[in-house]
Amino acid sequence: xxxxxxxxxxxxxxxxxxxxxxxxxxxxxxxxxxxxxxxxxxxxxxxxxxxxxxxxxxxxxxxxxxxxxxxxxxxxxxxxxxxxxxxxxxxxxxxxxxxxxxxxxxx
Numbered sequence: 001x002x003x004x005x006x007x008x009x010x011x012x013x014x015x016x017x018x019x020x021x022x023x024x025x026x027x028x029x030x031x032x033x034x035x036x037x038x039x040x041x042x043x044x045x046x047x048x049x050x051x052x053x054x055x056x057x058x059x060x061x062x063x064x065x066x067x068x069x070x071x072x073x074x075x076x077x078x079x080x081x082x083x084x085x086x087x088x089x090x091x092x093x094x095x096x097x098x099x100x101x102x103x104x105x106x107x
Contacts, residue, residue: 009037016061018043020080020094023056033061034091038099040083044091051092055082059094061103078103 013035020043021028031045041059045051059080068074079097086093096103 009039011035011037014067016063016067018062019060020045020051020092021058021060022050023058031091034089036061036100038096038101040080040093040095042086042089042091042093044089046090048085048090048092051082051085053082053084056080057082057094059096061100075106076100076103077106 014033016033016036018031018033018041019028020031027050029045029047029050031043031047034042034044041061057080059078061076063070063074063076065071065073078100080094081097083093083095085091
């Protein structure tokens with residue numbers, strides 16, 4: 001068996017600010033990506049114990065101008081689900097319900 005992971009999307013290890021809103025409440029928590037791909041992200045957050053496996057959420061990702069080439073920070077918003085809670089990294093693995101490139105942009 002191969003020792004490397006086979007992933008559908010390439011990951012970037014950049015740290016981007018995020019906000020994740022639970023669909024069960026109006027609560028929104030801050031986080032920072034540890035890695036990011038078109039299909040999901042690993043997000044560290046001080047509120048990581050509040051997340052639950054398979055929980056529906058809305059994720060906002062803030063991409064700075066130096067990453068996008070835009071004049072201002074680009075905000076991408078889209079639906080996601082919590083894949084797992086990462087106790088050792090104090091964060092959550094988030095699966096996007098549509099590819100990141102299909103998230104709604106706003107400045």
